Amino acid sequence: MNGWLGLLLLILACLGLLWAFRVRGSMLQLAGTALLFGAAGYAALGSPQVPSSPRSAEQRTPPIPLTNLRHAFYGNFGPTEHWLLISESLARRGKTEEAAGVLQSAVREHPGDPALWVGLGNALADHANTITPASELAFRRANELAPGYPAPRFFYGLALARSGDSKDAVAIWREILAEAPANASWRPxxxxxxxxxxxPQQKPQDATGS
Structure with a gap:
């Protein structure tokens, strides 16, 4: 994962935490602006375009938790929430294979729950450290179960971005925004x-206006 993707996940994790504490509306937008301002400073002083060095399984850090971001789309409570919390707890400890296994069991018991399929897609992508056919299938199943709802497509885009396909990820997210109500709580x-x-994809002359 390069610096930009790590930065994106940190921004989304911070916003998810704010959302969990019921920060909404203009305050949430202000927080997002502040985070992006900090990201701009990192872009100016750091080297986010440089990929990180590959690590062994022992050296690999656990995935950044997506719990708060998931709650922004699906809420904090649900009949299958305990499955997701167990899986995410395992992932935070670096046990990504076990995390995916928990949700594979969960979707067998609750095949009609789109949030579980999204969680499985995330868990499989975390375990492989890239998007895979199995994770794509999980996201596709979630989308079939909840047609028109943005969460499956959003997290599929995030998995694409974490795999290095930022262009397609942004295209998916722009489609979501074009369809989203202006007051949707997850829109920010x-x-x-x-x-x-x-x-980061803008050319230097675009940024300077010259």
Whole structure:
């Protein structure tokens, strides 16, 4: 994962935490602006375009938790929430194979729950450290179960971005924004995801206006 993707996940995780504490509306947008301002400073002083060095399984850090971001789309409570929390707890400890296994069992018991399929897609992508046919299938199943709802497509885009395909990720997120109500509570997360990945692609003369 290169610096930009790590930065994107940190921004989304921070916004998810704010959302969990019921920060909404203009305050959430202000927080997002502050985070993006900090990202701009990192872009100016750091080297986010440089890929990180490959690590062994023992050296690999656990995935950044997506719990708060998931709650922004699906809420904090649900009949299958305990499965997701167990899986995410295992992932935070670096046990990504076990995390995926928990959700594979969960979707067998609850095949009609789109949030579980999204969680499985995330867990499989975390375990492989890239998007895979199995994770794509999980996201596709979630989308079939909840046609028109943005969460499956958003997390599929995030998995693409984490796999290095920022262009397709941004395209998916822009489609979501084009369809989203202006007052959707999760809209700022999608907007900030687009801003975090789309800004580095601008040419220098675009940024300076020359």
């Amino acid at each position: 997360f999608v907007e900030d995801a687009v801003a975090a990945l789309d800004r």
